Amino acid sequence: MKLEDFKNIYFVGIGGIGMSAIARYFHSIGKNVFGYDRTSTKLTGELLKEGINITFEDDLDSIPNEHLNKENTLVVFTPAVPKDHQQLSYFRLNSFTIMKRSQVLGLLSDDLNGIGIAGTHGKTTVSTITAHIFKTSKLGCNAFLGGISRNYQSNLLLSKDSPWVILEADEFDRSFLQLHPKIALITSMDADHLDIYGDKSELEKSFHEFTTKIKEDGILVHKKGLHLSVDTVKKYTYSLNEVADFYAKNLNLVEGFYEFDLVHPEGTFEKLKFSYPGKINVENAIGACCVAVLAGVNEDEIRNALSSFAGVRRRFDYQIRKENLVFIDDYAHHPKELKESISSVRDIYPNKKITGVFQPHLYTRTRDFADGFAESLSLLDEVILLDIYPARELPIEGIDSNMIMKNVKVPVNLCSKEELVELLKQKELEVLLTLGAGDIDKLVEPIKKMLIEKP
Numbered sequence: 001m002k003l004e005d006f007k008n009i010y011f012v013g014i015g016g017i018g019m020s021a022i023a024r025y026f027h028s029i030g031k032n033v034f035g036y037d038r039t040s041t042k043l044t045g046e047l048l049k050e051g052i053n054i055t056f057e058d059d060l061d062s063i064p065n066e067h068l069n070k071e072n073t074l075v076v077f078t079p080a081v082p083k084d085h086q087q088l089s090y091f092r093l094n095s096f097t098i099m100k101r102s103q104v105l106g107l108l109s110d111d112l113n114g115i116g117i118a119g120t121h122g123k124t125t126v127s128t129i130t131a132h133i134f135k136t137s138k139l140g141c142n143a144f145l146g147g148i149s150r151n152y153q154s155n156l157l158l159s160k161d162s163p164w165v166i167l168e169a170d171e172f173d174r175s176f177l178q179l180h181p182k183i184a185l186i187t188s189m190d191a192d193h194l195d196i197y198g199d200k201s202e203l204e205k206s207f208h209e210f211t212t213k214i215k216e217d218g219i220l221v222h223k224k225g226l227h228l229s230v231d232t233v234k235k236y237t238y239s240l241n242e243v244a245d246f247y248a249k250n251l252n253l254v255e256g257f258y259e260f261d262l263v264h265p266e267g268t269f270e271k272l273k274f275s276y277p278g279k280i281n282v283e284n285a286i287g288a289c290c291v292a293v294l295a296g297v298n299e300d301e302i303r304n305a306l307s308s309f310a311g312v313r314r315r316f317d318y319q320i321r322k323e324n325l326v327f328i329d330d331y332a333h334h335p336k337e338l339k340e341s342i343s344s345v346r347d348i349y350p351n352k353k354i355t356g357v358f359q360p361h362l363y364t365r366t367r368d369f370a371d372g373f374a375e376s377l378s379l380l381d382e383v384i385l386l387d388i389y390p391a392r393e394l395p396i397e398g399i400d401s402n403m404i405m406k407n408v409k410v411p412v413n414l415c416s417k418e419e420l421v422e423l424l425k426q427k428e429l430e431v432l433l434t435l436g437a438g439d440i441d442k443l444v445e446p447i448k449k450m451l452i453e454k455p
Contacts, residue, residue, distance in 0.1 A: 011035030119187030335372030359436030389438025
């Protein structure tokens with residue numbers, strides 16, 4: 001059977017950012033979509049409002065009768081779901097058609113001009129900027145994003161007329177090897193997901209294999225400095241300010257936002273204004289512009305898109321922006337991401353005290369990068385550490401937030417999620433950052449409410 005032949009689609013882990021985009025797609029074409037997720041979140045709430053039904057109970061009674069018909073039901077799952085998941089075990093034992101999220105994404109995109117944005121960090125922001133440039137240009141696009149675009153309030157963009165589809169190409173569980181893009185962009189290959197890969201060299205091998213999936217007449221774009229030897233497709237490099245095929249000159253910070261000239265192989269686009277803060281995001285925008293230029297987007301379209309880009313939920317996401325108080329929420333959960341996020345905030349607010357709340361994500365990541373986390377967090381003026389968010393993992397003996405805390409070089413203290421709002425209430429805050437990829441996002445609204453109401 002082809003994907004379009006299935007009447008019912010059941011998602012195990014529907015609240016995941018990548019899963020929800022595919023669920024929205026199937027719902028938009030009239031499929032009977034239902035799904036399970038472990039916890040209720042803002043995103044699952046949005047799916048429910050859109051008419052997608054969700055259960056938060058892992059039992060067989062929660063599966064609707066029509067989705068128990070294996071002849072016309074496709075089961076889509078994410079590798080983040082535990083192997084002993086009751087519903088998924090049932091579907092496997094009863095020989096349902098079961099596919100990983102990445103397999104479905106590959107099938108949905110194979111007949112289009114895919115743009116696969118990969119990298120251990122930056123891919124969500126780059127893919128969302130790229131999607132906005134294409135969407136507002138004559139080319140148009142479809143997009144399956146790994147974050148919620150502030151311009152469209154969704155992680156799914158659809159176009160009946162455009163042959164282009166922008167995809168976040170995820171290296172976790174080697175998912176991106178299911179894709180066959182016409183253009184691939186790689187932002188970074190820093191060590192991460194060592195629970196999957198074992199060491200950095202294995203992760204790099206996976207990125208090299210991803211480049212072999214590019215279609216025959218395709219293009220590889222990558223940040224300058226990444227060692228990727230590819231002879232079968234055209235290759236272009238980009239950089240923030242180092243000379244490359246695409247790079248920025250005359251970078252200026254104007255009232256919290258950057259202006260720059262974009263140098264490209266055919267000339268220069270002068271005085272581009274980017275409406276999204278942070279120096280790291282200028283680099284992300286250059287990568288997106290590189291892809292857009294190579295696909296045929298013109299200068300005026302790029303200029304207008306950059307000035308109207310509204311950002312990505314939980315990526316350098318301003319919650320409060322006043323003269324005497326700034327609150328930014330960010331998804332950074334890797335030492336390099338933390339360093340880039342904190343440094344970007346420091347550039348904008350060089351004379352203000354910056355307080356950061358960090359929730360480590362995964363026991364294995366904390367074990368592998370504790371020293372790197374401590375080094376990056378030491379760029380703050382004050383650190384509040386929450387307990388590790390386990391996600392898909394079981395606790396590992398001896399691994400906790402103390403591993404990070406003991407090497408932080410600035411004032412630091414541990415705090416529970418339950419105590420955080422009250423602790424922040426007692427502090428004189430100037431710039432506050434909440435950082436992490438776990439459920440720290442659930443604290444953003446309570447913190448924001450407290451700060452607004454605080455006398």
